[in-house]
Amino acid sequence: MKALVYTGPKKAEVLECKEPIKSDGKIKIDIKYCGVCGSDIGIFLGTHPRAKAPLILGHEFLGIVAENGRLFKKGDRVVAYPLISCHHCLACRNGNEHVCNTLKLIGIDTDGGMAQTIYVDENILFKVPEQVSDKAAVTVEPLAVLVHALHMVDMHVLDTAVISGAGPIGLLCGLMLKHAGADKVFISDVAEKRLAIAEQLNLTPVNLKKENLLEVVKKATDNEGCDVFFECSGAADPAMQMSEITRVRGRICIVAVHKAPHEVNLRDINFKEQTVVGTRVYTKDEFGKAVNLTAELEKDLEKIVTHIVPLSESNKVFDIIANLDNGSAKVVVDCQK
Structure with missing residues (x-):
């Protein structure tokens, strides 16, 4: 064979x-x-x-x-x-x-x-x-990965969500969030054609070559930040920014497997009493x-x-x-x- x-x-x-x-x-x-x-x-x-x-x-x-x-x-x-x-x-x-x-x-x-x-x-x-x-x-x-992630993060109807990374896992995450009743779902990437697919899925694309994700989310949430953040990129910048983009008592879900240690703003997580959840398969x-x-x-x-x-x-x-x-x-x- x-x-x-x-x-x-x-x-x-x-x-x-x-x-x-x-x-x-x-x-x-x-x-x-x-x-x-x-x-x-x-x-x-x-x-x-x-x-x-x-x-x-x-x-x-x-x-x-x-x-x-x-x-x-x-x-x-x-x-x-x-x-x-x-x-x-x-x-x-x-x-x-x-x-x-x-x-x-x-x-x-x-x-x-x-x-x-x-x-x-x-x-x-x-x-x-x-x-x-x-x-x-x-x-x-891969869809099962997101079923698990949403269970782990305690997704709420009408949440505002942010997804870092519009690869297959990020796109499936957005699809699942919409299915679960999320209100606004922002998804960020630098690949324009992947962001075009995100738009077809009724997600709000954020092109990091042209827009600042923090500013976009703050403007959409009365400067509070998103309810839940899904890290699906495995990159260093989102690991550092995710606590700033997420609101007080918000939830952060690590879906991507990070291949190397990345800096995280632990003070933000302390002061905003955020919950960080890891997920695996x-x-x-x-x-x-x-x-x-x-x-x-x-x-x-x-x-x-x-x-x-x-x-x-x-x-x-x-x-x-x-x-x-x-x-x-x-x-x-x-x-x-």
């Missing part, structure tokens, strides 16, 4: 690989689409702390069940919950398997879904609603909720998928993502082409 394989720093190659071997409790999936995640970029660059070459990339995959199993039948369209937990550490014993002390993921610690086929445990699969398009269904995994229940949400959000989810690249040319996906001028948001690999 063909697969996109990480073969070393800044090297991803489409290779002919051995078909995966069936084992007890696993079922064969023919992969349709697989999304490219920020963690895949880190693997490609050689900076991911766990991923080792050679590795088949991809944990955001949608596929068709290729054989009858215990829970699913041939032809079912499914997505996979990709987290691998130990089930023994304190976090796991307390029901927090998603923050397991030794958390692993398919596509990072084991071969993933940017391939023509894969075998996975049936108990990690979720059936996709029949009416939902493939293009929308492939966004389930999602629970299995939240993943299931994201599956169901695709039926309600289908048309907007499709807007976030900007590029579908055939598997045969998938070695180009990281160049596509790196080029901000081409308007890429969510890039997806079509594993049947």
